[in-house]
Amino acid sequence: MATPTRNVLFLCTGNSCRSIMAESILNHLGGGRFQAFSAGSQPAGSVNPNTLTLLDDRGHDATDLRSKAWDEFALPGAVEMDFIITTCDSAAGETCPIWPGHPSTAHWPFPDPWKFVGTQAETMAHYGEVFDSIAARIAGFLALPLDDLDETAIAGELKRLGG
Numbered sequence: 001m002a003t004p005t006r007n008v009l010f011l012c013t014g015n016s017c018r019s020i021m022a023e024s025i026l027n028h029l030g031g032g033r034f035q036a037f038s039a040g041s042q043p044a045g046s047v048n049p050n051t052l053t054l055l056d057d058r059g060h061d062a063t064d065l066r067s068k069a070w071d072e073f074a075l076p077g078a079v080e081m082d083f084i085i086t087t088c089d090s091a092a093g094e095t096c097p098i099w100p101g102h103p104s105t106a107h108w109p110f111p112d113p114w115k116f117v118g119t120q121a122e123t124m125a126h127y128g129e130v131f132d133s134i135a136a137r138i139a140g141f142l143a144l145p146l147d148d149l150d151e152t153a154i155a156g157e158l159k160r161l162g163g
Contacts, residue, residue: 015040
């Protein structure tokens with residue numbers, strides 16, 4: 001019997017950099033085992049241009065990526081999430097909506113590349129470092145034997161991956 005696709009929601013305050021990167025990386029590497037989404041508590045309204053440039057440079061299709069509110073995923077009829085992962089400290093400390101389906105949650109903090117100040121080359125290098133950090137955690141997540149773990153073990157592994 002085929003394992004069902006697992007849905008993952010990455011949250012950040014603005015949903016313009018880190019959570020967007022995580023969504024793209026997991027969809028790129030997940031091999032159909034996962035469907036990733038992203039959202040923010042206070043969405044910026046657009047994806048950060050440096051994020052789009054980086055994703056394009058790394059071979060990711062950013063066509064359908066958009067900055068959106070997390071409420072979209074708490075509405076009746078929304079896609080039910082299996083995992084919800086915050087990627088910034090602000091979102092981790094906010095009161096989240098009630099998520100249908102009781103997903104496993106974790107906090108994986110990453111520095112906000114939007115706040116970086118430097119030349120364009122330095123900025124893009126910083127975005128690349130954040131991307132690589134997110135990709136490494138997602139690779140660890142993809143390596144987990146999720147079908148063999150109970151909810152408590154999965155929660156522990158998600159926390160461990162968060163650092």
